[in-house]
Amino acid sequence: MFSPNSSAPAGSRRAGFTLIELLVVIAIIALLISILLPSLQNARNLSKRTKCAAHLRGVSLASRTYASEYDDWSIPIHGKQYQQKCDSPTYIGAYEWGGKSGIGRIGYARGCGRRDWESSKYGTCAGFGPGSRPLNQTIYKGGFEDFKEGTEQQRRQDTLLSLEDFLCPGDDGPPRGAHCSDWVESNNVSSYDWFGNSFSANIFMIANTTGTRFMDTNAPYLRPTTRIPSPSRVIYYEENIGRWAWACREDVCDFLVGVDMGPTRSLKGWHGKDWNYNRSFVDAHVEYQKVILEDTRDSEGYYNHYRRERMTDEGCSMGDNQTLFSWSQCIRSGRGCDTPVDQLYQPCPCRVDYRCVLIRGDGWQKDTLPSPLVHTGLVAPSEGRPSYELCVSE
Numbered sequence: 001m002f003s004p005n006s007s008a009p010a011g012s013r014r015a016g017f018t019l020i021e022l023l024v025v026i027a028i029i030a031l032l033i034s035i036l037l038p039s040l041q042n043a044r045n046l047s048k049r050t051k052c053a054a055h056l057r058g059v060s061l062a063s064r065t066y067a068s069e070y071d072d073w074s075i076p077i078h079g080k081q082y083q084q085k086c087d088s089p090t091y092i093g094a095y096e097w098g099g100k101s102g103i104g105r106i107g108y109a110r111g112c113g114r115r116d117w118e119s120s121k122y123g124t125c126a127g128f129g130p131g132s133r134p135l136n137q138t139i140y141k142g143g144f145e146d147f148k149e150g151t152e153q154q155r156r157q158d159t160l161l162s163l164e165d166f167l168c169p170g171d172d173g174p175p176r177g178a179h180c181s182d183w184v185e186s187n188n189v190s191s192y193d194w195f196g197n198s199f200s201a202n203i204f205m206i207a208n209t210t211g212t213r214f215m216d217t218n219a220p221y222l223r224p225t226t227r228i229p230s231p232s233r234v235i236y237y238e239e240n241i242g243r244w245a246w247a248c249r250e251d252v253c254d255f256l257v258g259v260d261m262g263p264t265r266s267l268k269g270w271h272g273k274d275w276n277y278n279r280s281f282v283d284a285h286v287e288y289q290k291v292i293l294e295d296t297r298d299s300e301g302y303y304n305h306y307r308r309e310r311m312t313d314e315g316c317s318m319g320d321n322q323t324l325f326s327w328s329q330c331i332r333s334g335r336g337c338d339t340p341v342d343q344l345y346q347p348c349p350c351r352v353d354y355r356c357v358l359i360r361g362d363g364w365q366k367d368t369l370p371s372p373l374v375h376t377g378l379v380a381p382s383e384g385r386p387s388y389e390l391c392v393s394e
Helices: 019-069 135-139 152-159 191-195
Strands: 199-201 205-207 214-217 235-239 276-281 286-290 374-379
Touching: 019 135, 019 199, 019 235, 019 276, 019 286
Parallel strands: none
Antiparallel strands: 199 235, 205 214, 214 374, 235 276, 276 286
16 A cells, blocks of 8 residues: 555656647647638638629519519619709719618718718618618518608618618728728728618719710610620629729720729729629629739739720721720710700711720620610719719829
8 A cells, every 4th residue: 555655656647748849739729720710711701702692693683573574674763863953963873773771971961860870872861761772672572661751760770771682791891092082981881881782783874075964874774674785794783892993093085084093003802802893794693703904014003904895887997097986076065954865966977996985894894885875864073984973082
């Protein structure tokens, strides 16, 4: 029998970790974590991207249903399209086709309430609550009640709705660079909260550069789906973060001035890759696309972002001394915005280059040419891109 003070038999004592062994184990664990974390983050990004694409496809299919029920308009038209002043339009339809009440651009709707968010340009008081957004009627049977004249609590509830169909799970706020300065300075408020929608419609518009800047659209907006050539190529809706990507530093025309991204030289994506965005097309399929064209960096480090393809009218020649097609050559300036459409246009000379109005890249296009342009009845701001709704800063 062993006494309490006797030593344990040899071999029965448990050996502990030395400090070196413990450090080795910790180093191995840290290494495994560093290896696994990027994979886990990529998996999360892929999951969000996939879910976002599913929502985008759902919006596109719902819009096709809407089109079959309402005069075949490919993109739902908000009632205020025809109520605003034609020479000072307040919106042109990128976001108000569906979604909840947004809280962005305060101070727009005056005399509507005491809270900042009540004066939002994209909110219920301004006439863009969920009860007024047309695609909501198709996706949510029965739609929503319009609380424009309702109580503060009801209007607040409009901003808190969880309408996943219009939400991209990766939506984490605005792009870097000179886009929508008030949104950029919002401390990363999501597009879904700012505009009421994570997605924007393809409403690309152009305007003449002299005289009255009449806005015309060569996009799906204000156009029946049956008048859209190549529906598998024409962009329908896209993640709002990528709405401006094609325009960065592309100084193609005097009325399509390229946007300078500044020192970032990039435009982030919501799924871990800059310049990559989910986009849906008129045939309702969705693709995750890269906008930049590789190996096109200029001396300042900027990329070209889309191919400037050409379309030539039959009978036109493309000689060495060709002149670029100028849209102002085809529009009579100096007339009021109520001028009948047939008095706005004059025949163009032989149009040898559509480069100013033909916006295309690898597997996508914003324009619907050669389908005729659609006159919107609206006049563009005195400067800037007509399609930006005053959403670009210097």
